Amino acid sequence: MSYWKANLLILSIILSIWFLVSFGFGIIWSESLDALSIGGFKLGFWFAQQGSIYVFVVLIFVYVNLMNRLDKKFNSKDKD
C-alpha cells in the first residue's frame, strides 16, 4: 500500500470514530443513551458535554502515533 493510501485509511477510521462519539452519541442517539447512566450523568448528556472531548484528545494522539510509524516505515527524512 502506498503512503498516501495508508494515510487515507487512517484518516477515515479516525474520522468515523470522531463522528460517532460527537454527532452520533452526543446528538443523534443522545436521548436514547440517556436511559443509561454513569455516576450521576445520563450517558447521552455525558457524551455531549464531557466524553466526546476526551475521545477527541485520544484520537489526535492515536493519529500522531500511527502517522509516525507510517513515516518511519516509508523512511521519510521529515526535514523542513
Next chain:
Amino acid sequence: MNAQLLTFIFVGISFSLYIGIAIWSRAKSTSDFYIADKGVNPIANGMATAADWMSAASFISMAGIISFLGKDGSVYLMGWTGGYVLLALLLAPYLRKFGQYTVPDFIGTRYYSDAARLVAVLCLIFISFTYIAGQMRGVGIVFSRFLEVDIDLGVVIGMAIVFFYAVLGGMKGITYTQVAQYCVLIFAYLVPAIFISILITNNPIPQLGFGGQVSGSSVYLLDKLDQLNIELGFNEYTSNTKSNIDVFFITAALMFGTAGLPHVIVRFFTVPKVSDARKSAGYALIFIALLYTTAPAVSAFARVNFIESVQEVEYEDAPGWFKNWEQIGLIAWKDKNEDGKINYSAGEALEGVKPKFSNSIGVYGEREVTNEPNLQNSNEIYIDRDIMVLANPEIAKLPNWVIALVAAGALAAALSTAAGLLLVISASISHDLMKKTLMPNITEKQELLFARIAAAVAIIVAGLFGIYPPGFVAQVVAFAFGLAASTIFPVLFLGIFYKRLNKEGAIAGMLSGLIVTSGYIIFFKFINPELNSSENWLFGISPEGFGFFGMFINFGVALFVSFIFKAPPKKVYELIDEIRKP
C-alpha cells in the same frame, strides 16, 4: 486586603510579565514576525494555540451561556473542540509542509491566482475583526467591574499592552506571551472551579463533581438541577430544547469553522517539522480540553449556586455581588408582585429584555428600571449571561485573591486572542496584499515595517470597536464561524485532497459559500429578525448552523465549475504531491 487592591496587583504583575517576555523575544526578520522562524517547540505551540483559541468568549461567556442553556449548550463544547481533530488530520500537517507564511499564501499558490488570494484575504479580515470586537468588550467589562476604571480607559490600557508586544515581537513575541497567558488563564479558571466543586459536591475534581452527589445528601447534582429547573418553569437541564437537526448543524458549523479559522491554522506554521504540527495539535487540544471539560461543570455549579442564593430572598438581604453587578447594569430587579422578595423563574422579566435604568432608587433600595414589566411570567430578574463566571467566586463566597485571579485570567484570555488575530490581519495586509500583490519589489525590511504599521492600525481599529461597541457583536459571531466553514475550510481541504480543482472552481466555490451563508445570516439576523424562528428556517437550520450548509454549496459549486474549465497546470500537481509526501 480588599479584592480591588489584589486585582490591581495581580493584573499589574501579569502585565509586566507579558511586557518582559515581549522585550526578550523581539522579531528581527519577516520569518520571525510571521511564523516565529519555525522555531517553536510543539508543547509551547500547543499552549500558545490554546491561549490564542480560548478567547474572552470561552473564558467569560461560555460557562454562563451553558448555565442558562443546559444541554443545548453542548454545541459549543463539542463544536469548539472537535474542530481540532479536523485540523490535525486534514489541514495542519499539509499546510506546514507547504511552509509559507499565511493562509492566503497557500490559497494563492495552490490555485495559481491572485484573485483567489484576495478573496481569501477579504474573508480573513472580516472574520478576524468580528472576533476582535468581542475581545475588546471583554477587556472593558473586566476593567470596569474589578478595577472600577472607566471602560474606555480599560480598553486603551489593553490596547497599549497588545500594541507593545504584537508590534515589537510579531509572532515570536506573541507566541511566548501566549504561553504565559495560557498558564495564567488556566490557573485562574481551575482554582475557583475546584473550590466550588469541593463546596458543592465534596469532590476536588470539577469533571467528577459534575456527576457526583450534592454534599450532605444522596441526590445527584444533575438530578437536583433538573428538578430546580422544572420547579422554576424551565426545561430539564439535561435535555435538549433545540431540534436534533439544528444541534447537528450548529455543532458542525462550529467544528468546520474552527478548522478554517486563519489565526488558529497559522499557529501550526511556527513549529520546526511536519510531525511537530500533528503533535502540536494534540497538545493544543489537551490544554483546551482542560478548560472545556471544566466549563460545563462550572455551569452546573453556578446555576445551583445562583438559584439558591437569590430565590425568594428579600432584596434588602440580597448578597453583595448581586448589588455590585446591578450597579454596572448587568443585573436588574423589578418587583412585579411587590413583595420585596427576588423571584426567579422562566421567561424575560422586562419588556424589551434589556433594562433601562432611571437615576432614582426604588422602594427597597434597588436601581429603578423604566421598562414595563413583562406580565406573561413572574420572573423578576434580568441577568446578563456573561457575568456568571466572573461572579461565581463571589457567589460562592471565595476569598478575595480568587476574585482577583479570575480578573487577571479573563484579561489574559482576551488579550492573547486579540494579539493572535491582529497578527493574521497584519500579515495578510503586509504579506499577501502588499508584497505578493501590489508592491512585489519591496525589501524584507520594508515588508517588516509594513507589517508593524498594519498591526498598529489594526489595534487602533480594534480599540475603537471596544470603546464604541457595535450593537451587533453577538450576531456576527455566527458570521465568523459560518464564513470560515463555508469559504476557507473547503478550499484548503479540496486544495490538499483533490488535485483536479482549478482556480475557477475554487473562486466560484468560495464566492458561492460566502454569498449563500452571509445572505441567510443577514436575512434572519438583520433584515427580518422577527422571522428568525424554527418554522421559517430552511430545513429547520438556524443561522448559527447555516455555515455547514454553505460548506456543501461551496463543495458542489467548486467541483461542478472545475469540470467546465481546464485542469490546473502541472506545477500545481507537483506541489500537491510534494505536500502529501511524508
